[in-house]
Every structure is written in structure tokens, then in C-alpha cells.
Amino acid sequence: MAEKGKVCVTGAGGYVASWLVKLLLSKGYVVHGTIRNLGDKKYAHLKTLDKASENLKLFKADLLDYNSLRAAIEGCIGVFHVACPVPYEHMLSVALGTSMDLEEEVEKMEVEIIEPAVKGTQNVLQACLETTVKRVVFVSSDGAVLMNPNWPRDHVMDEACWSDKEYCSETKNWYCLAKTAAESKALEYAKETKLEVVTVCPSLVIGPMLQSTTNASSLVLIKVFTDGLDKLENIFRYLVDVRDVADALLLTYENPKADGRYICSSHTIRPRDLVEKLKKMYPHYNYPKKFSEVENEQKLSSEKLQKLGWSYRPLEQTLIDSVQSYQDAGVINNATLR
Numbered sequence: 001m002a003e004k005g006k007v008c009v010t011g012a013g014g015y016v017a018s019w020l021v022k023l024l025l026s027k028g029y030v031v032h033g034t035i036r037n038l039g040d041k042k043y044a045h046l047k048t049l050d051k052a053s054e055n056l057k058l059f060k061a062d063l064l065d066y067n068s069l070r071a072a073i074e075g076c077i078g079v080f081h082v083a084c085p086v087p088y089e090h091m092l093s094v095a096l097g098t099s100m101d102l103e104e105e106v107e108k109m110e111v112e113i114i115e116p117a118v119k120g121t122q123n124v125l126q127a128c129l130e131t132t133v134k135r136v137v138f139v140s141s142d143g144a145v146l147m148n149p150n151w152p153r154d155h156v157m158d159e160a161c162w163s164d165k166e167y168c169s170e171t172k173n174w175y176c177l178a179k180t181a182a183e184s185k186a187l188e189y190a191k192e193t194k195l196e197v198v199t200v201c202p203s204l205v206i207g208p209m210l211q212s213t214t215n216a217s218s219l220v221l222i223k224v225f226t227d228g229l230d231k232l233e234n235i236f237r238y239l240v241d242v243r244d245v246a247d248a249l250l251l252t253y254e255n256p257k258a259d260g261r262y263i264c265s266s267h268t269i270r271p272r273d274l275v276e277k278l279k280k281m282y283p284h285y286n287y288p289k290k291f292s293e294v295e296n297e298q299k300l301s302s303e304k305l306q307k308l309g310w311s312y313r314p315l316e317q318t319l320i321d322s323v324q325s326y327q328d329a330g331v332i333n334n335a336t337l338r
């Protein structure tokens with residue numbers, strides 16, 4: 001296959017980025033992947049990907065170190081900015097609505113989440129502008145969409161809906177605050193500079209893992225069927241397969257018509273229905289015991305992305321492949337069985 005050009009993927013060793021790197025290599029791209037520590041065994045899976053030996057080059061880079069990012073981006077025509085801290089407690093709160101038992105100091109969250117997300121994005125975009133990059137795909141989150149108490153209850157949430165930063169601060173949801181601030185700044189930067197920036201906002205990403213360490217969103221699903229939670233709110237939750245996210249990122253990169261934000265979510269499901277599905281497929285795990293009914297429910301729409309040509313796998317396939325992957329990785333074992 002002919003070479004398609006050089007692109008950079010930030011945070012290449014992470015859950016979503018690993019699938020993206022795999023997809024890009026399979027399509028003939030040459031990939032510059034940034035990781036934080038070149039010698040770390042947790043990135044070993046990247047070197048085993050098809051065509052990695054010829055077409056994947058890894059760079060040591062931190063989001064807060066402009067020069068390290070610039071060295072990785074130099075010579076690329078496209079950048080997928082995927083890297084961001086993804087804290088488990090925050091992911092759990094957005095995905096399952098569990099209350100966060102977080103008495104975190106603002107200063108700590110500023111340093112650990114907000115600065116790498118916001119300043120890191122600014123660094124990436126600046127490096128893109130100062131080099132030869134034509135298009136940037138920024139991975140945002142449904143956390144930059146959903147935290148909006150003023151969105152009309154009877155309206156489907158679409159790309160016009162932005163999380164309210166004050167509300168995120170009041171509810172101490174620093175991850176959502178960080179993603180909202182970073183995404184909105186990225187789109188503003190695009191307007192000011194004419195750099196092409198497209199943003200993709202995935203919902204909770206599940207599906208098989210390529211990496212050897214378990215990421216936050218996979219842990220959320222693992223918790224659902226192994227932790228025997230006392231109670232879960234039975235309110236709509238949103239899911240997407242990691243392989244479908246990688247497809248969405250490539251699609252928004254390659255399709256010249258792609259513009260602005262794209263919500264990327266395949267399945268809207270209540271936890272009770274999800275658990276019923278899982279129980280039928282895997283009866284022996286330790287599922288949540290009760291569900292509390294909640295009246296206000298809103299749907300999230302990926303219509304804009306689907307109109308661009310995106311499609312997704314059935315949920316059953318994602319669940320089967322996820323469980324297989326957790327078993328292969330040894331994160332689910334007999335100890336989690338009832």
C-alpha cells in the first residue's frame with residue numbers, strides 16, 4: 001500500500017490511541033507516536049502492531065513540554081491529539097453517575113488534570129501552526145457536552161450543547177471542566193489562526209484493550225459486572241466501542257467535509273438493561289444489586305458523525321470482545337466470580 005503521509009498521535013500508548021495507531025498503520029500512514037517514557041514496558045504492545053517496525057516512530061514527549069511535542073509533530077501533515085489525563089473516579093462519575101467521594105483541592109486538580117489538558121492542547125496546536133500540519137483531530141469527550149443543567153429537558157443533546165464550566169466547577173468535575181475548556185479553546189484557536197481543527201467527543205469507550213495496563217473506562221465496565229454495587233441510578237448512559245472511535249477519528253481526519261465538533265456515541269442504554277444483557281451472556285458475575293429510577297433523561301445524538309459516513313458495531317459484539325480481552329489480560333479471574 002502506498003504511504004499516505006506522516007501523522008502524529010499524542011499519547012500513543014493509551015487505550016484509544018493504541019487502536020488509532022493500529023488503524024493508521026494498517027491504512028499506510030507513517031505514524032509519529034508520543035509517549036512519556038521510551039523505555040516503559042507498558043508501551044511494548046505498540047512495537048508488535050503490524051507495520052510498526054517500518055512505519056511507527058516513538059518520541060518521548062510530555063504535554064507540558066512544548067519542545068518535546070514540537071519534535072514529534074515536525075514533518076507531519078496531520079495530528080491526532082489524544083493524550084490527556086483520564087482519572088478513574090471522574091470517569092466513573094460521568095459514566096455511571098456514582099457520586100464522587102472526592103475532597104480534592106482545586107490546586108491539585110489544576111496541576112494534575114486541567115493544566116495538561118488545556119495548556120497541553122495549546123502546546124500541540126501551537127506546534128501544529130508553526131510546522132507543516134494541515135489538520136488536527138482533537139479528542140474531546142461527552143464530558144464536554146453533558147454537564148449542562150440548562151439544556152432543555154426535551155431536547156436531544158447534540159453538538160450545540162456544551163458543558164457549563166461553572167457547573168463542572170461547582171460539582172467538582174475537574175475532568176469535564178478540563179475537556180470543556182480544552183475543546184472550546186481548540187475550536188477558538190482554529191477560528192483565529194485558520195488551522196483546521198476538528199473535535200470528536202466520545203462517550204464512555206469500551207471494547208478490547210491492546211495495552212497491558214487497564215485504563216479508566218475499561219475499569220468502569222469491569223466494576224459493573226464484578227463489584228456487586230449496592231445501587232445504580234437507572235438513567236440513560238452512553239457507550240461506544242474503542243474501534244469505532246478510532247474509525248471516527250480517521251474519518252474526521254480524512255473527510256475534507258468534516259468541520260467543528262462531532263459527538264461519537266453508539267449506544268444509549270439504561271444500566272438495568274445493560275446488566276440484564278450481561279447477565280444473559282455471563283450469568284456468574286457479581287452485578288449491581290438495585291437500581292434507582294430517575295425521571296429526567298436525555299439522549300445524546302451522533303447523527304452529525306453518521307451523516308459523515310460513520311457506523312458502529314452492535315453492543316453485544318463490543319461486550320463479548322471486552323470480556324474476552326479482560327479475561328486474556330487476567331483482569332477478570334475466578335476471584336471475581338460469585
Ligand SMILES: NC(=O)c1ccc[n+]([C@@H]2O[C@H](COP(=O)([O-])OP(=O)(O)OC[C@H]3O[C@@H](n4cnc5c(N)ncnc54)[C@H](OP(=O)(O)O)[C@@H]3O)[C@@H](O)[C@H]2O)c1
Pocket residue numbers: 010011012013014015016017035036037061062063064081082083084085086116120139140141142179201202203204205206215216217218
Ligand atoms: N476512555 C473513555 O471512555 C473516553 C471517553 C471520552 C473521551 N476520552 C478521551 O480519549 C483520550 C484517550 O483516553 P483513554 O481512554 O485512551 O485514556 P488512557 O489510556 O489513560 O490514555 C491517556 C493517554 O494520555 C497520556 N497522557 C496523560 N497525561 C499526559 C501528559 N502530561 N503528557 C503526555 N501524555 C499524557 C497518557 O500517557 P501515559 O501512558 O504515559 O500515562 C496516555 O497515553 C483522552 O483525551 C480522553 O479524555 C476517553
